[in-house]
Amino acid sequence: MKLKVCGLKYNNNIEAVAKLQPDYMGFIFYEKSSRYFVGEMPKEILFYNKVGVFVDADISYILNKVKQHNFKTIQLHGSESANYCAELRFELHLKDEQDRWQSDQWRKGEWEAPNWEVIKAFSIKDRFDFSVLQPYEALVDYFLFDTKGKLPGGNGYTFNWGVLNQYPSTKPYFLSGGIGLSELDKIKEFKNNPASKHCYAIDVNSKFEIKPGLKDINALEKFKDELQH
Ligand SMILES: O=C(O)c1ccccc1NCC(=O)[C@H](O)[C@H](O)COP(=O)(O)O
Numbered sequence: 001m002k003l004k005v006c007g008l009k010y011n012n013n014i015e016a017v018a019k020l021q022p023d024y025m026g027f028i029f030y031e032k033s034s035r036y037f038v039g040e041m042p043k044e045i046l047f048y049n050k051v052g053v054f055v056d057a058d059i060s061y062i063l064n065k066v067k068q069h070n071f072k073t074i075q076l077h078g079s080e081s082a083n084y085c086a087e088l089r090f091e092l093h094l095k096d097e098q099d100r101w102q103s104d105q106w107r108k109g110e111w112e113a114p115n116w117e118v119i120k121a122f123s124i125k126d127r128f129d130f131s132v133l134q135p136y137e138a139l140v141d142y143f144l145f146d147t148k149g150k151l152p153g154g155n156g157y158t159f160n161w162g163v164l165n166q167y168p169s170t171k172p173y174f175l176s177g178g179i180g181l182s183e184l185d186k187i188k189e190f191k192n193n194p195a196s197k198h199c200y201a202i203d204v205n206s207k208f209e210i211k212p213g214l215k216d217i218n219a220l221e222k223f224k225d226e227l228q229h
Pocket of ligand 1: 006007026028030033034035053054055077146147151152153154155156157176177178179203204205206207
């Protein structure tokens with residue numbers, strides 16, 4: 001399973017996390033979050049697979065952040081509708097066209113359109129109406145299942161993963177919400193469960209923090225090693 005480390009905030013710490021080579025590194029662009037990312041990222045991670053995480057943001061705001069931070073993956077963590085996802089896809093495509101015309105690589109015949117990935121998050125507690133996923137099927141690349149809580153994300157506790165036994169789709173999903181070292185046994189058990197068939201990645205955040213946005217590198221390293229076994 002792949003690993004996404006979310007909610008990175010401090011540049012030295014970001015570089016240290018990047019050295020662990022998680023598959024995705026997530027950055028929160030939601031002002032009310034204690035992990036809200038401001039400023040510039042270290043140049044060293046320009047080409048890493050970085051995820052911009054947004055909550056009901058204006059699409060123009062997302063496009064600005066995509067350009068500023070070179071995101072290829074966008075995570076929608078609010079109540080974004082399927083129409084919103086369609087509009088985002090359309091705008092990303094328009095952006096590609098503009099970039100193509102302005103690019104030297106295109107003139108040299110070397111231009112490659114970015115492979116956008118859109119993740120749509122949904123919150124679960126003890127049950128979930130999976131029919132809500134249907135309108136998003138053709139519009140997003142991954143679903144992400146997080147725990148329903150007071151905050152849109154980063155609540156720090158797990159939901160009942162048994163709910164995923166009813167997952168009706170074949171779309172790969174991220175499993176999220178309160179996952180820490182103490183969930184490793186549960187993850188191993190989950191891997192043997194039919195519900196994990198389409199689980200593409202594990203998403204971790206607050207359970208690996210020294211303070212909001214500052215990740216514990218040793219704990220992450222241990223988790224990554226264990227996840228691979
Ligand atoms: O982490 C936040 O502060 C946050 C705030 C607003 C929207 C999304 C947010 N996090 C998104 C994530 O993908 C988290 O990794 C996910 O919610 C799980 O967090 P945690 O329960 O702390 O493991």
